[in-house]
Amino acid sequence: MKKGDHLFLVDGSGFIFRAFHALPALTRKSDGLPVGAVSGFCNMLWKLLTNARDTNVGVTPTHFAVIFDYSSKTFRKDLYDAYKANRSAPPEELVPQFGLIRQATRAFNLPCIETEGFEADDIIATYARAAEAIGADVTIISSDKDLMQLVTPNVHMYDSMKDKQIGIPDVIEKWGVPPEKMIDLQALVGDSVDNVPGIPGIGPKTAAQLLEEFGDLDTLLARADEIKQVKRRENIVANADMARLSRKLVELRTDVPLDLPLDALVLEKQDGPKLLGFLKAMEFGTLTRRVAEACDCDASAIEPAEVLVEWGTAAHGPDLDPGAEHPASEAPLAPAAAPAAKASAERAKAAELAARRLEAFAGKEIDRSRYLTIRDLDTLKTWIAAAKDTGLVGFDTETTAVDPMLADLVGVSLAIQDNSKGPDSTEIMAAYVPLAHQSGHGDLLGGGLVEGQIPMADALAALKDLLEDPSVLKVAQNLKYDYLVMKRHGVTMQSFDDTMLISYVLEAGAGNHGMDALSERWLGHTPIPYKDVAGSGKSQVTFDLVDIEKATAYAAEDADVTLRLWLVLKPRLAAEGLTRVYERLERPLVPVLAHMEERGITIDRQILSRLSGELAQKAAGFEDEIYQLAGERFNIGSPKQLGDILFGKMNLPGGSKTKTGQWSTSAQVLEDLAAQGAELPRKIVDWRQLTKLKSTYTDALPSYVHPQTKRIHTCYSLASTTTGRLSSSEPNLQNIPVRNAEGRKIRTAFISTPGHKLLSADYSQIELRVLAHVADIPQLRQAFADGVDIHAMTASEMFGVPVEGMPGEVRRRAKAINFGIIYGISAFGLANQLSIERSEAGDYIKKYFERFPGIRDYMESTKAFAREHGYVETIFGRRAHYPEIKSSNPSVRAFNERAAINAPIQGSAADVIRRAMVQIEPALAAAGLQERVRMLLQVHDELIFEVEEDAIDAAMPVIVKTMEHATMPAIAMRVPLKVDARAASNWDEAH
DNA sequence: CCCCAACCGTA
DNA sequence: GTACGGTTGGGGG
The missing domain is CATH 1.10.150.20 (5' to 3' exonuclease, C-terminal subdomain)
Known part of the structure; x- marks a missing residue:
């Protein structure tokens, strides 16, 4: 870059928000994808690149870059913890557009710049000052007041939406101070959006007036006692430190380490076909024609590029589904779907993509020798940057346990699609990041951490930035596990897909959705069996003791295979009209269930232990009587031995055989025998009931109490039933006895913590x-x-x-x-x-x-x-x-x-309660109850909450109404749903 | 050590 | 008659 050159710096992140709020119409692609901001962005870039001279910019750029925020975590957060704490999650329609705008920038052949720890504004400031120093001119495409401090005779701003230059006089006109005083002005005024404190009671007018009078902030603060207005003087004196802190927050850094030197920003020629491919994919007809004309290309000969989009994970908002095929489910409140013809064309396109991907990946060899072990933070950050660049990453965790509540992180793996040669790339790069591999468990031989691993805290900080970034889609297999493990390590994942759930939505009832099975089925590839890595049985070791090289092959492959499966399976959702099922009934349940599992429920071990004793005594009494009646001792728990006694030795009438030819000793058979006057069968039935309660519940439940939380954390499976019901295991809390008094005693051991009650709400006859x-x-x-x-x-x-x-x-x-x-x-x-x-x-x-x-x-x-x-x-x-x-x-x-008749009924009821579960936390939050009510358990038609005693009256109607109206707005039922709710200090009384 | 059958707890 | 998961006994390797 030299004197006289002209650098254009586009504030990409700022543009997204501005465009979103400024462009009134919610522009959508034919599949419903919101692209308004992307459209505005592309139009602006095209205009600036081809025709800047005719706009009020008035000059033609020689250098050009688009700058983005890297993430929300910046040095300002270290200065002031509440910085930008008021920022809420971006609107649902905006989420997919973050990634698209980065893709658009690349389609325009422009550098796409972001730097960790700094906001886009700091990078812009650094480039602007550097260019200015050389003698070049700079135009910052933004209207953000935070950037106005940069304006000089050589640095201008440009509001592309109003086609307006912003120079020194414009800043003075708008704010009453010249650009160099903007920092002091903002320090006084503060910013409620970014949560910059400022000084209360001082707005832009007063601030400008004070700066006019005192010259600058330091002088003002030093001579504050001269201010005549009492209240204003007091405020300034009391908040002088806040103003100084605010100044640090608003002052832009001009020393950001730059990944690309100024010279690298030189404007390159447009790649017409590449740009047209993107524009066609976005369905920007007008711009496509203009670009085709300008570069003399035949747009009709160019295939739309494959553009990866992510709808985000917001749990509510309108029920929109580009692939919806259920006119009956078009709710009164739901927006109209795309016209049927267009929708079916979209589905056909998705089907083509799915078929193309399957062809590309099925049987494609997976070369494990290319997997990388990441041992230093810089390399990890490079991978994270690459993931942010493509907006898509396969992710997997390796841990010390299969139970996510007990699992410690041992390493993570990442897989990235190498799309440097285009979006159709089938090249996947994968790496394993070992973090806690041990040379042996701390014993006399020492053990301890293996060398060459990134310190856990550093790696977690870097990964947090990736996993919490809403603009990068994380793809995992059985995500709930990884979500919970990461949550327990301080990272709350955002924007994700789960290949297991995608497969489940596509074909529940047909085959299994485990990764190995999916890999065999779709990729024709057999992943390394876990046993080959960690051993099995007595010789099995936890993953932290696995040699890192072996661990890399296994772990990186998991992320690799997961990403491949996603590429193959995800388009099928749209192709088969199942997007809405996945996005409304499956994916949002992952965090909901993870949180329920994490909370767990308290049990009273004394009650269970007392019950165990009682049951043992009663059972022993029955045993004596049974041996007496049978005339010998035998294993009562053995149906085989029991059958021989009843139907062989005692020759009781009316026996029936099981399908293996054994005598049946089912409760039904024994009841029938008892009805005919035999004494023994009745005792067997009673003995079985007692021993069942003891072995399955009173003895087993205490062993599930978590060592730290002292609560029981069940594990819900989202993808193990054909109908859509959940299942619960380790322990199964969906089959706790209730039907008779003896069994119900077990429920009295499920209790609320002090100051709380358990609230049970169940659908009546759903x-x-x-x-x-x-x-x-x-x-x-x-x-x-x-x-x-x-x-x-x-x-x-x-x-x-x-x-x-x-x-x-x-x-x-x-x-x-x-x-x-x-x-x-x-x-x-x-x-x-x-x-x-x-x-x-x-x-x-x-x-x-x-x-x-x-x-x-x-x-x-x-x-x-x-x-x-x-x-x-x-x-x-x-x-x-x-x-x-x-x-x-x-x-x-x-x-x-029979199963097919049952499935729509059982499954629809399961869908209803799934919807309720997704809606319940936002509903509680809207009522200000999110801190006081915690959903703990689901038992098919019942939800169990732990509620602060004082909040029960407020919570109950919110829960009942949410459940009763859970089908809305997607479906208006022809019958009302009814929910009964009750609160008590234990589950038995609450039910 | 693994798997299956039988049995039984829930919705 | 539907949908699950856990425990036990017992057989095979």
Whole structure:
């Protein structure tokens, strides 16, 4: 760069926000992607690059750069902890545009500059002063007042939206002070947006007047006692230090280390095809034509570039889905979807992309020898910068335990798509960052940290910057695990995808969604088995003891494979109309569930220990009696031995065999024997109940108490059911006894912490309500609308018995039929349930269908749909696959038909509570209750919260309303949902 | 050490 | 008749 050159510096980050708020129309691409800010940005760049002389800039640039904020963490945060603390998360529509604007900058062949620890403004200041020193002129494309301090005779600003130059006179006109006093002025005034304190009661007018009078801030502060207005004088004296601090915050640094020297900013020729590819992908028709004309290219011959976009992880906002295919789910409150023709064209494009990616990656060799071990902070930062550059990174953690609440971080791996040769690149680079590998566990031999690892705190700080950056999409497999591990290490991930959940949405019920299986299925690649790295069984070691070289091959491969899977699977969501299911029902649940798991629930170990003792005693009593009656000692817990005793030795009548030819000793069989007068079977049933409670609950639960939190942290699985329900394990807190008094005692051991209560809120009859909705049954809708007893109503319809004074047995049978319907009824099953003849059960079903013909229609059409498509759908579009629905084996086929009938009902109810769970924290926050109410558990139709006692009255209606209206705005149900809630000091009383 | 069958707890 | 997970016993390697 030389004297007379002209440098243009675009404040990219500033532009994004300004454009977003200034451009009124919410410009969207045909798939619904918001691109208003990107469009404004591209138009501005094009104008400045081709035609700056005709605008009020008035000069043609020789050098050009676009500057972005690297992240929110800057040196100013160290100066003042509250700096920019008022900034809330960017609006949902803006999130995908951060990445797109960086991609746009590169498409324009312009340098895209950001530096860690500094804001874009500091980088701009540094370049501006450096250029000025050489004798070049500078134009800063921004209208931000924070940059006005830089204006000199050689440095101008330019407001591209108003096409207005900002020079020294303009600054004086607007603020009443020349540019060099802007710092002092801002120090006095402060900035509520950035949380710069300033001095209370002093606005721009007063500040300008004071600076006019005293000259500068230091003089003003020194002679503050001369100020005549009492209140103003007091404020200034009292807040002098705040003003000095504020000055440090607003003064821009001009000594930022520059990655690119000034000379590197020299304006390069445009790459027409590259730019056109991007513009076409963005569907910017006018600009595409202009650019094609200018570079003499045939735009129609250029393929739209593959542009990676991320919708962000905001849990609410409008239900928008570019791929939505459910007209029935178009809510009254939801914005209109794209026209059907356009939507289907978008889906076809996504399908093409998916097919192209699959072809590119299936069977492509994965070369583990290219994996890198990152051992120093600089290299890690280079990788992080590269990830920020592409906006996409595969991520995985290695830890010391499979339980995320007990896992310590051992290392992380990153995978980045090398798109230096274009966005279609299939080259993936992956690396492992060892952080806590040990040479042995601290014993007599020493052990201790292996050399050549980045200090944990340094690495975490660098990774935090990447993982919390909303503009970079992190892709993980089984993300909830990594999310929780990182959260426990002080990092709250933002902007993420989970390949396991994508696979689950695409094909729940068809195959398994583990990484190894997905890799085999889609990439034709077998990842290194964990056993080969850490051993198995007795010789298994924790990952921190694995040799770093071996760990690198294993760990980097995980991130690599995950990123490849994402590239192959993600476009299929849009192609198959499942984007909304993924974005509304799956992904947002990851942080929600992680937080629930992290909170855990308190149990009273004394209650459990006392119960264990009681159960042991009672069981021992039964054992004596059982041996007496049997005439010998045997293992009562062995169904095989028990069968031999009952049906061999004692020769009791009416035994039945299991499918393996063993005597069945099920509770049902034993009950039948007892009903015939045998004494032993009853005792076995009772003994089993006691030992079940003891072994599964009272003995087992205390072993799950976390050593630090002293609470129990279950693990929820998002992707292990066909229907969309969650599952809970280690321990399973979704099967804690409730149906009889003995079992319910266990619930009394689940307690709230002092000053709190447990609040349980459960949906009443949600599955029957869903059935009434989907099958549109008039009597059921009416009954739910009127709030009448649904089983009594069913009985009344079927048997002509008035609800008033109905015998209990009649209602019980109707209730069994209602449940049977939900389960895809069969005469065999109903007969079993009610202990009646199969023919009688068949008559009931016939009668039921006569009274409710809509249910039969629903069942038949569901089966037909399943046969045609191989899957069924919930009301929100979630799919459950039944690949064996057409099996030639009649019992397999019948089983699949029943499951297919059940899945939309069970699955829709599961979707409803998932929505409620996503909505509940924002709803509580809106009521100011987020600190006082904590959601702990989900049991399919029930949510359990821990609530401050004083907040119960406020929280209960918020929770109930959120749950009752959880389908909105996506779906307006034809029947109301009802939620019952109660609070108490233990789960038994709250339920 | 691993896996399966049987049984049983929940919604 | 649907959907799960945990415990136990017992067989195979």
